[in-house]
Amino acid sequence: MKPNNLIGFSYSRLQEFLLKHGIEPYRAHQIFIWVYHYKLYDFDRMSNLSKSLRTLLKEHFYVSLPLIRSRTKSQDGSIKYLFELKDGLTIESVWMPTDHRKTLCISSQVGCRLACTFCMTGTMGLKRNLSSDEIIGQYLAVNDSLSKENQVTNIVFMGMGEPLDNYDATIDAIRLMIMPEALRLSSRKITLSTAGQVDLIQKFKNEDLHVNLAISLNATDNETREEIMPINKKYPIEELINCLREYPLKPSRRFTFEYVMLEGINDRDD
Numbered sequence: 001m002k003p004n005n006l007i008g009f010s011y012s013r014l015q016e017f018l019l020k021h022g023i024e025p026y027r028a029h030q031i032f033i034w035v036y037h038y039k040l041y042d043f044d045r046m047s048n049l050s051k052s053l054r055t056l057l058k059e060h061f062y063v064s065l066p067l068i069r070s071r072t073k074s075q076d077g078s079i080k081y082l083f084e085l086k087d088g089l090t091i092e093s094v095w096m097p098t099d100h101r102k103t104l105c106i107s108s109q110v111g112c113r114l115a116c117t118f119c120m121t122g123t124m125g126l127k128r129n130l131s132s133d134e135i136i137g138q139y140l141a142v143n144d145s146l147s148k149e150n151q152v153t154n155i156v157f158m159g160m161g162e163p164l165d166n167y168d169a170t171i172d173a174i175r176l177m178i179m180p181e182a183l184r185l186s187s188r189k190i191t192l193s194t195a196g197q198v199d200l201i202q203k204f205k206n207e208d209l210h211v212n213l214a215i216s217l218n219a220t221d222n223e224t225r226e227e228i229m230p231i232n233k234k235y236p237i238e239e240l241i242n243c244l245r246e247y248p249l250k251p252s253r254r255f256t257f258e259y260v261m262l263e264g265i266n267d268r269d270d
């Protein structure tokens with residue numbers, strides 16, 4: 001197999017890889033702890049692994065994070081990160097501090113095919129999906145650039161792209177975010193924002209991930225919503241709401257509805 005980025009590589013796939021090479025699958029646990037808990041990316045320094053396993057890992061894996069091309073600080077204290085990916089395309093993440101939390105808004109795609117009229121990303125069309133390592137990598141690279149007290153506590157999938165449109169990589173990334181051997185974030189601290197892909201919300205509810213769900217609503221009637229969010233033609237508001245009624249919310253959890261006020265379009269009382 002061609003070398004894979006160990007960041008974003010799933011735990012079960014790593015276990016399969018080890019088994020295939022005659023190595024006990026529990027070594028995956030040790031490898032993950034080195035990479036995600038100790039942030040040690042040099043296989044030669046993973047001292048509880050045998051020399052032959054370290055050599056095998058070096059042959060088949062590497063560890064790489066997206067490159068931070070620039071950081072722009074705003075007056076409110078937030079920092080916009082511009083990342084350059086391996087193929088030269090760029091994505092953004094935004095770190096937003098408050099007294100009690102440090103939230104990172106991450107991207108899931110380069111561009112987006114859903115073409116919401118109020119969104120810059122929507123004007124680009126979809127360039128490509130991000131891989132799970134590029135999604136997780138935003139979190140790791142931002143944390144590496146910040147002091148201990150500013151480490152990210154919450155993640156929101158509200159950057160570039162519709163995360164459910166990049167379904168498999170988003171699911172893999174969320175699993176790594178909440179996994180005790182990987183990022184160890186509580187599912188309560190992760191929010192996935194969707195434009196309302198009803199079929200994919202239905203699929204997502206069976207993943208047993210229990211992260212927060214935010215719905216980008218932006219209008220309360222179909223005519224207005226269709227005008228600014230073409231996805232509404234496929235999944236009108238009633239269908240979206242019915243789907244949410246059947247969503248298995250955990251006790252004390254709620255959906256969030258996002259509403260961008262657009263002058264003269266969706267800012268009337270009626």
Ligand code: SF4
Nearest residue numbers: 112115116119122161
């Ligand atoms: S789904 Fe999100 S990223 Fe895509 S066009 Fe709409 S607002 Fe922009």
